[in-house]
Amino acid sequence: MDDKSKCVYCSSINPKWAKAHVVPRLMGTFENQPTLTKKVCAACDREFGRCEAIIAKCTIEAVLLKHIGIIGRHKDKSPSAFRRGHSGHPPIRMTTAIPSYDSEVRVEPIGDSNNVDLLPQIILIDGHGNCEEIVINDPNCITIGEWSLLVRKCLSGGVKQLEAIVSNGQAILIEQILHQFGITFDCSDDAKISPFQGRVLVKGSMTYDERYFRAVAKIAFHYFLCHSNLFKGSEEEFDAIRRFVRYGEGDAKEFIEKGEIPIVYDPSGADRPPYYGHILRTEISPKGISVFMQLFIGHDYSPRWMRVRLSQKARKIFLQTEEFGHYYRYLEPDKRSRYDGVIEKMVVAQMVKIPRPSNHTMHRIAYKSGSR
Numbered sequence: 001m002d003d004k005s006k007c008v009y010c011s012s013i014n015p016k017w018a019k020a021h022v023v024p025r026l027m028g029t030f031e032n033q034p035t036l037t038k039k040v041c042a043a044c045d046r047e048f049g050r051c052e053a054i055i056a057k058c059t060i061e062a063v064l065l066k067h068i069g070i071i072g073r074h075k076d077k078s079p080s081a082f083r084r085g086h087s088g089h090p091p092i093r094m095t096t097a098i099p100s101y102d103s104e105v106r107v108e109p110i111g112d113s114n115n116v117d118l119l120p121q122i123i124l125i126d127g128h129g130n131c132e133e134i135v136i137n138d139p140n141c142i143t144i145g146e147w148s149l150l151v152r153k154c155l156s157g158g159v160k161q162l163e164a165i166v167s168n169g170q171a172i173l174i175e176q177i178l179h180q181f182g183i184t185f186d187c188s189d190d191a192k193i194s195p196f197q198g199r200v201l202v203k204g205s206m207t208y209d210e211r212y213f214r215a216v217a218k219i220a221f222h223y224f225l226c227h228s229n230l231f232k233g234s235e236e237e238f239d240a241i242r243r244f245v246r247y248g249e250g251d252a253k254e255f256i257e258k259g260e261i262p263i264v265y266d267p268s269g270a271d272r273p274p275y276y277g278h279i280l281r282t283e284i285s286p287k288g289i290s291v292f293m294q295l296f297i298g299h300d301y302s303p304r305w306m307r308v309r310l311s312q313k314a315r316k317i318f319l320q321t322e323e324f325g326h327y328y329r330y331l332e333p334d335k336r337s338r339y340d341g342v343i344e345k346m347v348v349a350q351m352v353k354i355p356r357p358s359n360h361t362m363h364r365i366a367y368k369s370g371s372r
């Protein structure tokens, strides 16, 4: 059987083919983006879509997508990833402190800007100062479900203080409704806290799971196959990476390494691109083939690099033609028309040496927002 008629992942013969991208559609469109044709079947591609949703909805990349104003395939009307969880993960928790308030408040980035917006919310504070928020969908209208959650939490005891960031009418209603259930709070302060003045420091926490790393590995593998002069993807040396990407077999640590120091590195930040983009490049060594990537590098964000090991086959010959690098550059919003970005080839001089890896994981980020 000729390899040409088989899916490289599941080996189905003459399947319904998918046009497999390098950078997922959820992360925007790039002019002249190469795709893999007749290599990935529709069923495998659908599975990758489920993994890619983690990147686009649950992680720091989701924050950055919102920040630079990239909208996925459909105009998504569902609550943002900062309000509601996706794919079994809780919402991305982004918070900031408000002067003179005890608790941190939940915020979300405003698309295509450096600003954040307060989420309508009710913060329940216990006697030890621990906070729990109920995020409200519409500040002018608390829903039955939200009311019932609020009343249940208050009745279960332990709530000593309550802060509501809702419209004035709803704030009055909260007091009245809770009173009917025998729960009373004294209104101690009623202040307008939006919009923010000056610079605020915003913290965020988000969840990563195996699907995130599979999606990252998929981007790296498809990138390599799209530009490779020698490989088809069905070679035995890629068996382990294919099984990890497709079925989640093996440990993500075997395939993906994360480092502190960026690929493009200048402490002044002068080397960073003026806007945002993804850097991908191959690293060929006698011990195997890897792809280095930095997603969303930009003037104010320098992500850690990730190395995806595609093959660990030892070789005596140097595969010079397999050394290449590209920059998937997002266009600034006013310059986007048909596409969100363009792809530029990196020249050898830009492909600086990769520093030694460290074993950090990333789970918490600091996110600074400008004044509005």
Ligand SMILES: [Zn+2]
Residues within 6 Å of the ligand: 007, 008, 009, 010, 011, 012, 040, 041, 042, 043, 044, 045
């Ligand atoms: Zn398949």
